[in-house]
Amino acid sequence: MSFTRRQALQSSGAAALLAAVGRSAFAQAQPETLRIITGFAPGGTSDTICRRVATHMAGTYARTAVVDNRTGAGGQIAIQYVKAAAPDGTTLLQTPTSMLTIYPHIYRKLPYDPQTDLSPVSLGCQFDFGFAVGPAVPASVKNIADFLAWVKADPQRANFGSPAAGSTPHFLGALVGKSAGIDLKHVAYRGTQPAMLDLLGGNISAVSGPIGDITQHLPTGKVRILATSGAKRSRFAPDVPTFTEQGLKDMVHSEWFAFYLPAKASPEIVGRMNAALKATLAQKDVIDGLATFGLEAMSSTPTELADLIKRDTAKWAPIVKQVGFTADT
Template sequence: MMDRRQFVQTAAAFGALAALPLALRAQAFDAPKIVNGFPAGGTADATARRVGEHMGGTAYAKGAAVVENKPGAGGRIACEVVKASKADGSTLLLTPYSMMSIYPHIYARLSYDPFKDFLPVSIAAVMTHALAVGPMVPASVKTVKDYLAWAKANPGQANYGSPAAGSTPHFLGALLGLNTGVDLKHVPYRGSLPAVADMIGGTLASTSTPTGDALANHKAGKIRILATSGAQRTPFTPDVATYAEQGFPELTTEEWFGFYAPAGTPANVIANANAAINQALKDKSVIDSLALMGLVAQGSTPAAMDKSQRDEHTRWGPLVKKIGFTAES
């Protein structure tokens, strides 16, 4: 039986625990899982792995996170996997905002609700998108207007690949064609890298892709990046003019990769995961490795990420309507 002294000590211990911030009381996972919807080697995979490697030794994770690639269905398979995961924070989703902010406008029967089935944890990295051309396009084509003139003169070859139907790069290419009256045929892929490979191989004229997925081959002279989508030139391609600089300001956009947890995940676990992600993003090795992929490491609070997602959802609604694309089209 507990005596008075023991009772007082036990009560004091519980009181001290209750006084601790919730973020300090959640049990750390041995090795949490990060699911992303694109193939190994691309920008999404790199972001998940670089951040995941540095999550260990925190209140969220004892060791590094395990990354699981679930490519297919334009990133939706990964969303479905995490939606169905246990809502304890042991499994996170890493995805571009396309799957959360744009897909609701194009899928009448989307298998998940971005606003009800997931909780934002943190933005991880920000990227621009690039228009790149391969050896099918003559070396004399050096600008977006050059490319449009070539595409108009060669309608049978005027195509562009993107990492997924309904993704931001897909719609940037669609808007470029729509706004200029040039018929650019879209070819969807399961991730950017297969599209870039086909472009290098000469079976695809161009790609609209995350800048990082074209960067190495651009620097190697195998392909040419004609434009990037940021408000300013990227530090990775300072010699390449933006769409806006070339007369296409409506194509100015930046996209982020963000971490999500299944709805119902406890707030203290979200706080721990957010802290671990933001700590990883301050590591110089993470910053440098993401830069090699054309990514700028950038964390956020869950609230800021939620606001950005909602803002992008509002912004893309009328653009998707203008393009006229749906999952059934």
């Protein structure tokens, strides 16, 4: 299954549905407050999409909408919070794919079941990753081959940061090292922005993270992106070659953020939330605003999202085995 921008942003249907329901009907069903939960720190891409969505959901789906950053355990705390929340449509989870499709392969026991503890509602966006270096790395390092040669000559500098242990960017960084037989030491953070701050400060050599979390720091002149993870060059960093262009085959990985309700949310609540999200994600200011952070806005049906989770869970099983990482060791 794939989701194109044209398919994902069919705004007319969502807008027509909202119009058909009518303002009075929505007013009667409106919760007082919608809480959008993210497991990552303010300022990053996960937080950004939550805040863009909250702005439009306030006054349409609910009277007010707030973002609640419940960081920790690589996004697990946020998922546990929503799992335990009342399924009344007042608590909405936004999470990257890693917590649902990779974590089942790296934890012997998770405090939630991605298949049964959440109700899929809609995709929110898709994006590529970047592998970037900072002031700790000489200016002569201009690509992945240069970086690998540099860390091979100075193993104490062979490290990289990512937004969470067991996340997609964690595995991408590990695969970069494995491509040259180098053990790149991984440093896990609570989101990409804390990792970027350490990169800018020269405390770590590289960061693997969402492209938008990296490009916003390019104006400082201290950050260089060495590669991106898409099947083709990112429109947000068109001058940067992909991993595959640099000889790292099978390094094509994009990720999606999506929205979920607690498992026992009624079909009516899921449907109403889906319609509100589709209308929100089709708004031009939301599309343009997310693009400034390297995010491609998109939506889906709950069934499409559920199928995507199953497909990506199967895809990551052999990759996790190849890297050999488990969170329990």
